[in-house]
Amino acid sequence: MPQIIFLPHPELCPDGAVLEGETGTSVLDTALKNGIGIEHACEKVCACTTCHVIVREGFDSLDESDELEDDLLDKAWGLEPESRLSCQAIIKDEDLVVEIPKYSINHASEQH
Numbered sequence: 196m197p198q199i200i201f202l203p204h205p206e207l208c209p210d211g212a213v214l215e216g217e218t219g220t221s222v223l224d225t226a227l228k229n230g231i232g233i234e235h236a237c238e239k240v241c242a243c244t245t246c247h248v249i250v251r252e253g254f255d256s257l258d259e260s261d262e263l264e265d266d267l268l269d270k271a272w273g274l275e276p277e278s279r280l281s282c283q284a285i286i287k288d289e290d291l292v293v294e295i296p297k298y299s300i301n302h303a304s305e306q307h
Contacts, residue, residue, distance in 0.1 A: 197290050199225050202251065204295040207231050216286040222248060222293060223281035234299050239282040244271040246281040249294040254279075256289035272298050 199216040201208050214229050216222075223246050226233050234245040244267050250257065254277045260268070264283050268274055273296040281293075 197253075197286055197288055199286065200252075200290065200292045201226065201231060202292065202294045205297070207233065207295055216291065218286055218288055220286055221282050222250075222279070222284040222286065222291065225286065226281065231295075233281055233295060235282060237282075241267065241280060241283055244268065244280065245299045247271040247273075247296060247299060248279060248281045248284070249273075249275050249296065250277045250279055250284065250291055251294055252292035253289045254291075256287045256291070257284050258287075272296060 197216045199214045201212040203209055203211040208231050212231060214225055216225050223233055223235055223239060236245040237243040241263055260279060264280050267280060268278050271278060
């Protein structure tokens with residue numbers, strides 16, 4: 196099974212985490228199953244950007260994003276070339292290193 200390495204995030208996983216990823220499941224489901232509470236306001240149907248992550252290693256092993264995901268990612272806070280919606284990033288057979296951005300659009304707006 197591939198490993199999914201989550202880099203430290205001050206609130207969701209302060210020490211980072213190394214998880215076993217199951218091929219065919221999403222990065223989001225793997226995180227949630229292991230107690231990393233990535234926000235997912237649309238309940239994993241690719242209708243928001245709250246589960247945005249940056250895939251620092253292993254990005255090319257993921258299927259390409261579709262047009263809907265790309266359109267949503269354009270609205271994500273801190274967008275980078277390796278950004279994905281974690282509900283749409285399906286684990287293959289390669290290890291991934293994932294960074295959870297400090298803010299989501301929902302979180303940033305709640306802080307004002």
